[in-house]
Amino acid sequence: MKAVIQRVTRASVEVEGRIIGRIGAGLLVLLGVAKGDDERDLLYIVEKLQTLRIFGDEQGKMNRTLIEAGGALLLVSQFTLLGDTSKGRRPGFDLAALPEEARTLYEQAVGRLRAKGLTVETGLFGAHMQVELLNDGPVRSCWTAGEEHRLRLSSLDRGCR
Structure with a gap:
C-alpha cells in the first residue's frame, strides 16, 4: 500500500463536472492498494495519518496532528501510485490490487479514519477524477505500508523521497 500525503490549505475532487469531496485546511491523501495488501497495511496507514504531526503549534513548529x-x-x-516504468515508457500496473480488493481496503480505510474521529471526504473509487489542491508549505510525505511491500515496491519509491 502506498500513500502520498500532502498538507493543504484546501483540496477538492470533481467527477463529471461535479465536486464530490472538498476540504479546507488538512491533508490530501492519495492511496494506492497493492496486491497482497491486508488489514495490517491498512492499520499502519490509518495509525500514521491519525498521529502524524505536521501542523504548526503556537510557535509554528510542526507539532500538531x-x-x-x-x-x-x-x-x-489512486492505483497509478503503483505504476512501474522500469521496463519501458508506459507504466505497468501488475503490482496494483484488483479493483474489488482495492475498493474493500479503501472503504475500510475511510471507515477506520472516521472511527478515529477524523473528518473524511472522499473521491469516487474507480472514477476519472480531477483533483485540485493548494499545497501548504509545501509539506509532502510518501509511505509504503508493510515490510514485504517496502521491499517489493522499493524501486517505485525513488520519486517519493
Missing part, C-alpha cells in the same frame, strides 16, 4: 489542528482529510484512491 490533524485532529488537534481542526483539519479534515480528503482520501482519493
